[in-house]
Amino acid sequence: MLKYTHVEDLTTADVERLRSLYEPLTRAVRDLIDATIRTEADAEAVTAATAQIDAATASLRSSQLDGAFGVRYVTDGDPMPWGNAVIGVRNPSAPPLVIRKVSDGPASTDRYVTSDFYLGAAFEGPPGHVHGGVSAMLLDHVLGDAVSTPGVHRLTGTITVRYRRLTPLGRLHAEARITHTDGFKTYATGHIADADGITVEAEGVFIEPRWARA
Amino acid sequence: MLKYTHVEDLTTADVERLRSLYEPLTRAVRDLIDATIRTEADAEAVTAATAQIDAATASLRSSQLDGAFGVRYVTDGDPMPWGNAVIGVRNPSAPPLVIRKVSDGPASTDRYVTSDFYLGAAFEGPPGHVHGGVSAMLLDHVLGDAVSTPGVHRLTGTITVRYRRLTPLGRLHAEARITHTDGFKTYATGHIADADGITVEAEGVFIEPRWARA
Structure with missing residues (x-):
């Protein structure tokens, strides 16, 4: 049986606040994915970007979920399939x-x-x-x-x-x-x-x- | 008809050099994708990471391909489907x-x-x-x-x-x-x-x- 997470303590306003925090991050990573595939910058620039990205990742990982995002529900709101591979607003691999x-x-x-x-x-x-x-x-x-x-x-x-x-x-x-x-x-x-x-x-x-x- | 790009001037050694430059970048972005979905860092850290990522992207985009990666062939080597959505070694969205x-x-x-x-x-x-x-x-x-x-x-x-x-x-x-x-x-x-x-x-x-x- 699947575990859908019920997050009782989030209001619709909280969800909107989280969305406005995470959407710019996800968009930035989505843009970086495209740049990673298409870059022709020199080796020095590629190596410097790699280090910069590793630093950003370490900072984001300072506090993180144990596993995948899951599908969350809030009491008064829509489901939040934000990690979803196709529609996830927090998944940079999703189109979305x-x-x-x-x-x-x-x-x-x-x-x-x-x-x-x-x-x-x-x-x-x-x-x-x-x-x-x-x-x-x-x-x-x-x-x-x-x-x-x-x-x-x-x-x-x-x-x-x-x-x-x-x-x-x-x-x-x-x-x-x-x-x-x-x-x-x-x-x-x-x-x-x-x-x-x-x-x-x-x-x-x-x-x-x-x-x-x- | 599909355009497969024949890159005549790359030797197998050149391909290996490019692979060793781009694989760490792609792995770093793949790791960042996972961190983006799972992060619970505070708003300040998320905003700082977003700016750091935008800077890395701008640097990578200083010189880039006009379109998608395509599929390249070198004279003495294997095909290079490096942008491929499933197997691409330069595609951070690929597992690969x-x-x-x-x-x-x-x-x-x-x-x-x-x-x-x-x-x-x-x-x-x-x-x-x-x-x-x-x-x-x-x-x-x-x-x-x-x-x-x-x-x-x-x-x-x-x-x-x-x-x-x-x-x-x-x-x-x-x-x-x-x-x-x-x-x-x-x-x-x-x-x-x-x-x-x-x-x-x-x-x-x-x-x-x-x-x-x-």
Whole structure:
């Protein structure tokens, strides 16, 4: 069973304060990741930057969580999946995706989720293009978001990803929606697109874990 | 068509020199990513670290590539997919996977690839566990590596990922092998396992792009 952390003593204002402290740090590290891949600075500059980064890391580690970030809930607020590999606002490796929920009708299949995002050098596979695995990762998350509702955690059972053509690095769009449900199984479909249309599509079945069905 | 960069003027010794310059930088940034997610240092320390990181980034950006890293080839050496999202030795977001090729017989289906790796806080989805999308990303790469041979680039056509149970963060193992080939299509299967066995499995079809079949 998964441990979701309930942080009782944080108000929504506390969460906003933490977000405004950590977002600039995360953005700075995300920018550094890109610079690390693309730098052509001389050896002296690279070595000096390495030492500077080690010093920043040591300072941040002076007080830290024992393990990974987890998923926290506050009494009056949203969940805080801030360490999440795809959407985490404290995870510099995450693009991060900001996912918007949209509804064009009353049925569960009328709801869909959508995200506009940018993928740079850190997400490269074939030269100049998004790593196929990155597309699979993002689609897993976006489809999983489409099937989830507050308090109902659904985990991927199976996902199939079809690559129509290569996805260029740059500005991209993803969306996903539920196609149907069958007991504790929910089926979803979605895609990634660039300005010229769909590049990758996915379909998946998501399962409400046994321990959450009570 | 993809642009693979042929860097004619680098010897194997040059490549090793570059690797020994950039690997410590990348490791430092990878460590910083983990610290950024897990830090509980006070606001003053976080703000100071942010400024220090911005300074390192500015210095690295004083001279940089116009775009993403690409995939480079040197005359007498291996390819250098150093920016790759999964295996890139210059990509701090990559775990990175180190993939070993093994053969237990003469047929193409006797070859397999294997990788032992560690996933920490940056790869989290469900609390304490690997993001399902990260598993899909790594399997896409490992299966793609199993079907590829020097000079033959095969791209994912379709991949299906099945989640048997949650994958804990920590030390993990992946492997993949070709099951059969059919013209320009190559089929592969693989999995991720923890100490207790397989957690996620995948099968995929990989395609030699039309422009590479000449």
